[in-house]
Amino acid sequence: MEYRKIGSISGTHGLDGQLNLHIEEIYSGFLKKNAFLFIELRSRTYIPYQLVAVRKVHQEFYIASFKDFDNVDDSKAITGKSLYLPVSLLDKIQQKLAPDYLSSFSIKDTHTGFQAKIEQVFESAGQMLAILKHENKEIIIPINEHFIEDIDEKKNIIFLNIPEGLLDIYLD
CATH class of the missing domain: 2.40.30.60 (RimM)
Structure with missing residues (x-):
């Protein structure tokens, strides 16, 4: 091994x-x-x-x-x-973080409870990003190992510790 x-x-x-x-x-x-x-x-x-x-x-x-x-x-x-x-x-x-695999999931923030479906996943500057739709707003969230707290494959939910203030940029 x-x-x-x-x-x-x-x-x-x-x-x-x-x-x-x-x-x-x-x-x-x-x-x-x-x-x-x-x-x-x-x-x-x-x-x-x-x-x-x-x-x-x-x-x-x-x-x-x-x-x-x-x-x-x-x-x-x-x-x-x-x-x-x-x-x-x-x-x-790493396979679980592949764009095709993640596009069927929702993201849920473990602190605020915010949840939205992933519309698209893409890579930019070596970082995986997810585009979410929430109340007709487009939200871009980084998806990486240090933000992921858990993945529920049965319910297709990725539980993220989204950095404080990031959602506020899009939702305010």
Whole structure:
């Protein structure tokens, strides 16, 4: 299996085994309770570890707890190691972000409850954008990994954390 580096463990945090993580922003959506991150313990030997808790501290910095690491001594053993995800998982996510696939979905903002059907999806300057129609107004919203909170494939809804103020530009 092939893996892609998403970040690293920069140090311990406290005495109960928590770790400081530096994760590239585009992969932040994978940092969820019970998710598995892979640590390269030896050259090309990737071991999965389950996240028990994770919280964002600042931009690309997180404090996380992994299952089986409940004291500072255990955590020190993996400090400085790189974190990885399987490329197959990342590719599956990328396929779900393909324009043809997304055009049958609606977008729902997790903060305001705003919801609208996607009319069109296109790429501009390397970023995926969705055109929504709401009350005869055209709204353009970026769709990327750090805004997506969840995808309900049965109901065809993408739950987004739309940046504050973006909808106001179109709706006011």
